[in-house]
Amino acid sequence: MSQRGQQTPVGQLRYFGNGAPALWSSLLAKATEPRFVVAGKNFHTRSHKTRVMSSHRNLEDAEPAPPAKRLKSETSSDPSSAKSIGRVEKPVRREESAGITEFLCPDPPGFQGLLKQRYTDFLVNEIDKDGNVLKLKALHFEKKRDDAQPPTETKTQSNTPVTDFTGVVGSSNGLAKAAGVGSESRPERSELEARGAGAREDVAPSADEVKPFELEDADRALLVSWLGSEITCSLVKLYNDILAIEREIKPNYKIVTPETKLVSPKPIDDKDARSLLHRAIRSTFSGKIQSSTTDECNIELWATRISGPKSGRDGNRREQRQPIESWDALGGEYLHFNLYKENKDTMECLGLLGKFLKVPPKLFKFAGTKDRRAVTVQRVSAHKLKAEKLAAINPKLKGLKVGDFEYKPYSLELGDLNGNEFKITLRDCAVPEGADINQIVDQSVSVLREKGFINYYGMQRFGTFAVSNHEIGISMLLGDWKKAVYQIMAYDDQSLETAPREEKQRAEACRLWFEDPTSSKQAAEAVKLMPHKFLSETSILRWLSKPNEAGNYLAALQKIPRNLRLMFVHAYQSYVWNTVASERLKRYGTDIRPGDLVVMSSEEVAASKPVAALDEEVPAPEPDEDQFMRARPVTEEEIVSGQYTIYDTVIPSPGWDIVYPQNDLRDLYVEVMGKDGLDPFNMVRNQKEISMAGHYRRLLYKPEKVTWEIKRYEGFLDQLVETDLMYVQRQRERGKGKLLTRDEGLVQEAVTNPTGSRTAVIIELRLGTSQYATMALRELTKGGILTHLAQNQQNATAEA
Structure with a gap:
């Protein structure tokens, strides 16, 4: 070099x-x-x-890169046994071998x-779409509460007050507060009215002492405007029925629920208005009336189930079951939270969360994967998962934490970040x-x-095992499924001797399988040794361990999770991109030339009306790439005018849906890929998912x-810098929560030593x-x- x-x-x-x-x-x-x-x-x-x-x-x-180590074939002249088929000499992978x-x-x-x-x-801290740097700040979930609390001199049916997430608690004019009207002051309700809203003495008051609940004028006006006068009156009657049942409930009653269900007379199409209505109803009626939205956007209303106190073995009465807040009242069906992890893969962490919560890992969505050997913070979403349930497992988690919970009406998707x-x-x-x-x-x-x-793809793109990811990608693009499987399963002597424990176990499992790769029993024995974290190898062995499936290498590859399977062909695209980018800078430095590619404006894209082939889908961007863009060659007139510079230049990765540079770099793609037996102008495959559409990537990049x-x-x-978990620990040391234990994560402090020798x-x-x-x-x-x-x-x- x-x-x-x-x-x-x-x-x-x-x-x-x-x-x-x-x-x-x-x-x-x-x-x-x-x-x-x-x-x-x-x-x-x-x-x-x-x-x-x-x-x-x-x-x-x-300098030319050292030749990559190739997998020994079954026809090798090596006189040793078949055990040597998958063994390769592990090279120290250099940047030159990846085109850098x-x-x-x-x-x-x-x-x-x-x-x-x-x-x-x-x-590493993720930056969301709004430009905010995500930081782990709190590990617990705290419901929002109103400053005005219910009277404390009366006993309630539960130690936990019914809480509304708009910040209004048990107030009869909560509807007006939620809607932002009727904010004028009014006298406090009497003690009997407070009892009617849910608080009661051990000795129930007589019927003569209880006044029926009535809506405030502002609340009534708003309810009538949304639901009509008939439904509004029915709601008030239903609420009074609930209060009466609570006053008369007997110790041995289990569940007492009025059967009445009310429906709004007309649909409410505005989602924001529906959300406001849901919150206001729970606030106005102290959470004792539930509501939901039908498929036709009507509002259904019914009484919350009332849990009657029953005698336990110790003679104590159990607390009343609390009303269940609707997802709209919480803010949406999707729980968003920050995932803090140390020295773990993103998918590994989501698998652990799923294991503790007994939910499938696919329940969780994220914007992008993060480095393994690092401390990272990223946003994750989960569908219909309660924050309290997720926060409760924090003490059990080692090397990862969840926090900063918030409900949203939408899920996260790949690419929902700014960097x-x-x-x-x-x-x-x-x-x-x-x-x-x-x-x-x-x-x-x-x-x-x-x-x-130079905006190179980094070495982590190409893997750390004996065979580079991009070499496996070549085999897949050539349709050599057997070779691709052998390359994925390859191991080296160094891993058998000096690698960390799990990598050593991987190598031992691979060696065992290569003793007889045609035997399903051998694959079954190997999969027992394979650590589950190696998903590609585990998926292959599990499939090949099935009777009559030994040798079905294409099916074995298809059992690898899709994102991992595509990683190999994307690695080859990255190798070609790096190689072309290096050669372009060698030849022409930082001068932009006619025929180089620049990104098309939205107006140019609309005018060109690009249409994909009828049998092809519009390509989706890779998880770590910008949204798909279109590009065109730049003209000499545009260069002379200064309209474009080298920082506007993009280099395409090979595919069927991109334009190649209209200069001698076009021939460079033919030369580079031709050495691997591939044609840059024929990237469509029978397996649609590996038919690479291609994409564009800026040649140079300036950090913000x-x-x-x-x-x-x-x-x-x-320790030289403070992690986010150290920040949480420091806040707790100041009296803002229970201190973390060492089993819960890294809690040491960053040091400062001005006289240190390093x-x-x-x-x-x-x-x-x-x-x-x-x-x-x-x-x-x-x-x-x-x-x-x-x-x-x-x-x-x-x-x-």
Whole structure:
């Protein structure tokens, strides 16, 4: 790989502080002039005078990437047994193998740092459609209550007052309050009236002492306007019947409910008006009359079930059952909440929630997936799930929490976000000898703000197992289902020996299956060993364990959850995009050229009237991409006029519903994909879901916000930034709730040590929905990032 910009010779790198790990030293010690190794990458030294400073310069060709490790075929000449079929040599996957070779601004010297040494070094907070950064603030659910409480000197039938979510509690003029009219003051009701609204003494008053309930004038006027005078009068009578039953209820009665059901004389089409009416009825009649909306938009009204007190074994009376609030009264049928997770996948967390609540994980919807090795906060919605039920399982959850509950009338869908805010800690940072770290970081951040970065797909897109996701995608696009299954199930010797426990179990299960991949019994034994978190492998083994299904590889692939199945073909699209983007910058730098593509305006799209093929559906965007857009070639006149710049340029991923650049980049698609046996102009497949429609992605991207700070620290495990759960703990320490226990999550405090021997750089930035923070960091540091995964691979290699 060629490094853009002048590099510091070996021996001139210094570590900022005395505590830098021996890792950097071991890497540099292996280097020889004129090359040196930093962060698992090879760099060439280069004279500053030889750099071409013009914006028209061509970028250097990158060193060819090492050949990818291929899966051994069944016809391998390897004399060993069939056990070796699925075993591959796991390569240290480099950026070049994913088409990532260039830097947008090679001039700043960059610096080195360790990324994700701890998962708390990578904080991600989702940004919703309104531009709000989601923060975990509260783990409990608190109903909204009115300041005016019922009289306290009387005993109620329940310790919990009937609460209306509009903020009105047990008030006879609640309808007027909810509607915003009739706000003039009025005298308080008498004690007997209060008793009639639901409060009663142990000794029921006589009928002569009780006055029947009557509506206030403002309440009556509004009810009549919505329901008519006849229904309004019937409602008042029904309410008085309920109060009479409550006064006369006997200890041994179980349920006493008036059979009356009322229906509004005409439909109410305005949903907001219906919601207001539902809330007002519950407020006015103290929650003792329920309401719902029919399919024809009429309002049905009936009495809440009345639970009569009955004697328990200890002689105490049970509390009355509380009225059940309607979903409209709560705010909608969908519960929205913040999901806070530590070092877990989004789907893994939703599976755990479903397990504790005994509901299917598909009940939950979200806007986008988040990194695993990180601390993330994202919005999730669930249909007809009560907040109290969800909040109650918080103490049982380890590594994840739910909070900030709110009811809405709509569900979340993929793409319902504006991006993510990242707070990233780079540890053990090193700079060239004699350089000032503050100056280098400030210069690098300034360039990133002004110029942005190449909008590459990050390495996480391509997976971490023995075979890259995009290679599996190639096999699927070629219709080689058996090879695709073998590639998914591939394992390596390193995973069998030094990998974490679950990855080791995965490798052992795969090895067991490869001993006889044609046997359903072998697949059944392997699936017992496979950790459930590996959904693709588990789905394949479960299907192949069925009698007479061994060898049905296409069906096995189709049992993988759709989003995971499509991940492989999307990874291939990403590989092609990265490769074309790198070559485009090598050839033409940051100059926009005729034939490059720009996004069409809505007016241009309407005028062009694009129509998909009759047998094809309009393509949907990928989960981490912007909404589908149309593009067209830019003309030389538009370039000369300054109407478009390089920041308007988009590069297409291959597919049947996109336009390719109308210049020599078009031939580049043929060349790149032709090596894999694929034709960019023939992307329709018999399996419709892998018929890639394609999409467009901006070549360059500027972060909306970039800030930085430097912290000194000493300990390897020092916590340097505060997570959202730490914030919740800090608030509780101030008396705002019960303290969390260590079993409930991370509760330690962030440390500050100005005299520490180690140096960390903390970067905070906001990116769009389809941008990778690792690619922004790559541009910022000029490739000086070593991830925890690469570090582990380096250590394993050194030990070997």
